[in-house]
Each structure stands twice: as structure tokens, then as C-alpha cells.
Amino acid sequence: xxxxxxxxxxxxxxxxxxxxxxxxxxxxxxxxxxxxxxxxxxxxxxxxxxxxxxxxxxxxxxxxxxxxxxxxxxxxxxxxxxxxxxxxxx
Amino acid sequence: xxxxxxxxxxxxxxxxxxxxxxxxxxxxxxxxxxxxxxxxxxxxxxxxxxxxxxxxxxxxxxxxxxxxxxxxxxxxxxxxxxxxxxxxxxxxxxxxxxxxxxxxxxxxxxxxxxxxxxxxxxxxxxxxxxxxxxxxxxxxxxxxxxxxxxxxxxxxxxxxxxxxxxxxxxxxxxxxxxxxxxxxxxxxxxxxxxxxxxxxxxxxxxxxxxxxxxxxxxxxxxxxxxxxxxxxxxxxxxxxxxxxxxxxxxxxxxxxxxxxxxxxxxxxxxxxxxxxxxxxxxxx
Numbered sequence: 001x002x003x004x005x006x007x008x009x010x011x012x013x014x015x016x017x018x019x020x021x022x023x024x025x026x027x028x029x030x031x032x033x034x035x036x037x038x039x040x041x042x043x044x045x046x047x048x049x050x051x052x053x054x055x056x057x058x059x060x061x062x063x064x065x066x067x068x069x070x071x072x073x074x075x076x077x078x079x080x081x082x083x084x085x086x087x088x089x090x
Numbered sequence: 091x092x093x094x095x096x097x098x099x100x101x102x103x104x105x106x107x108x109x110x111x112x113x114x115x116x117x118x119x120x121x122x123x124x125x126x127x128x129x130x131x132x133x134x135x136x137x138x139x140x141x142x143x144x145x146x147x148x149x150x151x152x153x154x155x156x157x158x159x160x161x162x163x164x165x166x167x168x169x170x171x172x173x174x175x176x177x178x179x180x181x182x183x184x185x186x187x188x189x190x191x192x193x194x195x196x197x198x199x200x201x202x203x204x205x206x207x208x209x210x211x212x213x214x215x216x217x218x219x220x221x222x223x224x225x226x227x228x229x230x231x232x233x234x235x236x237x238x239x240x241x242x243x244x245x246x247x248x249x250x251x252x253x254x255x256x257x258x259x260x261x262x263x264x265x266x267x268x269x270x271x272x273x274x275x276x277x278x279x280x281x282x283x284x285x286x287x288x289x290x291x292x293x294x295x296x297x298x299x300x301x302x303x304x305x306x307x308x309x310x311x312x313x314x315x316x317x318x319x320x321x322x323x324x325x326x327x328x329x330x331x332x333x334x335x336x337x338x339x340x341x342x343x344x345x346x347x348x349x350x351x352x353x354x355x356x357x358x359x360x361x362x363x364x365x366x367x368x369x370x371x372x373x374x
Contacts, residue, residue: 032316033295033314033316033321033323034295034372034373034374035323035372035373036312036323036324036370036371036372036373037370037371037372037373038324038326038368038369038370039369039370039371040368040369041326041327041366041367041368041369042366042367042368043354043364043365043366043367044101044109044348044364044365044366044367045101045109045364045365
């Protein structure tokens with residue numbers, strides 16, 4: 001398991017490795033459907049380990065002159081149950 | 091658990107790699123949770139359903155759906171935010187994902203049937219409503235689309251105004267369809283339960299995501315929806331409490347998916363909960 005105190009880079013590499021090791025299920029069972037690959041998974045936000053955390057809610061969307069090729073901004077809304085959590089790690 | 095110390099943090103990124111906090115808000119004596127975005131009338135709305143908690147952590151036995159209340163933070167430019175704004179018409183409703191079509195905003199809102207004052211927490215005697223608004227702030231009932239066992243629902247409007255939905259239930263999730271004025275709904279069970287459902291389009295294809303119950307435990311997975319059938323194409327690294335995927339199409343063959351999960355542990359072995367970002371590519 002990851003130790004988030006060892007730094008974000010370690011976590012990122014570890015998650016990327018787990019994805020490459022077979023988390024991606026590749027092609028869907030229907031031949032007419034395209035193949036989707038999960039090329040990376042990164043942890044972008046977390047709380048300190050001492051917090052009574054249970055859930056986050058995350059949702060991404062684009063806003064502000066969005067374009068399909070390159071949205072100008074992507075937004076997240078994480079929920080956190082304590083005001084004394086760690087700062088975003090990204 | 092329900093905590094009055096909860097807050098909603100809005101992060102933004104221009105490239106999906108580096109993130110910065112854009113806004114943060116909380117509601118006194120309430121637990122802000124399940125936040126969702128809506129772009130509507132050239133504004134970005136961030137909706138949250140809030141449990142009443144009082145001055146301290148609330149025991150599960152004291153959760154009261156009748157005291158739920160929706161709030162929003164909104165911004166016209168992403169820099170200046172207005173929050174928290176109480177949403178008129180949402181008292182007693184647990185609001186969830188939002189959508190917009192034809193100059194109106196819509197929210198999933200679930201509530202105790204008849205605002206039953208004896209029920210605590212969330213049981214099967216919960217109905218799901220489509221709430222409607224002209225300004226994103228004042229809400230009214232448009233339809234009851236699940237008369238019982240209502241839960242988190244994602245709506246997707248088509249160009250002709252018809253709406254497709256994926257509704258979580260205590261058993262298998264339901265596929266929901268209606269045409270304006272959304273008073274009659276067709277419902278069809280899917281082949282699995284879906285916690286925190288996502289419904290989006292990637293190109294011309296329908297994408298459904300959420301928490302799937304597997305022999306290995308709960309997992310956040312992604313599926314194509316074709317002819318009312320789910321075809322799973324990815325299971326993301328996840329475990330414990332996880333789900334609530336979000337989706338952004340960056341290009342016809344590239345997308346980002348956000349989700350939360352509790353599958354990692356800290357040095358002491360305690361589970362941590364975090365937000366993850368998965369990058370997907372698609373071979374056309």
C-alpha cells in the first residue's frame with residue numbers, strides 16, 4: 001500500500017504501475033465498441049491521515065470558453081469533513 | 091458520519107496536472123456533501139446537498155432526510171464566487187446531480203414520501219423528484235420519476251428535449267426515459283447496482299460510470315451503454331468507499347475521469363480517502 005507521506009511522485013508512479021498491470025480491462029465485449037485504455041491514474045487530492053474522513057465527492061466539468069479540443073479549465077469539487085485537512089497535493 | 095465541519099472545495103486546472111483552489115465554502119451546522127457542477131446561463135453553479143448536523147458530529151440514528159437543504163456556490167467568471175446560497179424549494183430534499191436544457195435547470199432531489207417524520211436516514215420509502223428552476227436558485231417540482239426506492243440519479247438531455255437518466259436503487263440501477271414535459275417516465279432495470287451514477291456522452295456514445303459491486307468488493311467502473319445494455323470497459327483502481335465519477339472529454343479520443351476512493355492506506359495502515367484522476371484514450 002502507498003504511504004502518502006512518502007510524496008506524491010511515489011504515489012503517482014505506483015498508481016500508474018497498477019493501471020499498467022491490468023486494471024485497464026481494454027476492449028469492451030461488444031466488437032462494435034472502441035477500445036478504451038486507462039493510460040494513467042493519479043491521486044490529485046487527499047486528506048491527512050488523522051482526519052475522520054470517509055467520503056469525498058469528485059466531479060469534473062469544463063467552464064469558461066470550453067472547447068472539445070482543449071477546455072480552458074477543469075474543475076473538481078471534493079468534499080472534506082474537516083476544516084483542518086491537508087492542502088491539495090497537486 | 092455527518093459533520094458540521096464539512097466544506098466544499100473547488101479546484102481548477104488548466105491542464106489536468108496542476109490544481110489550485112478556486113473557492114471553498116461551508117454551511118453552519120450542516121454537512122455539505124455530494125457537490126455537483128452545472129454550467130447554466132453562463133454561470134458555473136456548484137450544488138451541494140446538506141445534512142443538518144447541529145454543533146457537532148451527528149450519530150447515524152439521528153440523520154433526518156426531512157432536514158436536508160440544498161445550497162449552491164456560483165460564479166460568472168470562476169474568480170468571484172457567491173456562496174453559500176440557500177436553494178428555495180429544496181428543504182427536505184437531498185439534491186444531487188444537475189442538468190440544463192431549454193433555458194431551465196434540473197436537479198435530482200429525493201425525499202421521504204409525504205415527508206414522513208418517522209423515518210430516519212434513507213430507506214426504501216424515498217421518492218425521487220426532478221426539480222426545475224429558471225435561475226438555478228429557486229426550485230419547484232417538475233416530476234416524480236421514482237415513486238419508491240429513489241436515490242442518486244444522473245440526467246442527460248438530448249437535443250430534442252427528451253431526457254435519459256440512470257438512477258441508483260437499493261437493488262439494480264434503473265435506466266429512465268421521459269419526453270417533455272417529463273410527466274411520464276419509462277423505467278428499465280439494468281444488470282447491476284450503480285452507486286453514484288455518471289451518465290455522459292463521449293462523442294456519440296453513452297458512457298455510464300459508478301460503483302459496481304464485484305466479488306472483489308466495490309469498484310468504480312466505466313461502461314458503454316448500448317441498446318440499454320451495459321458493456322464494461324474499465325475498472326479503475328478503487329476500493330472501500332468509492333465512486334462519484336466525473337467525466338471530461340478533452341478530445342474525441344482522450345478524456346479525464348475523476349472519482350474518489352478509499353483503497354490506499356497510510357503508514358499506520360489506516361485507509362485514506364482521496365480524489366483520483368484517470369486519463370483515458372480511445373481507439374476509434
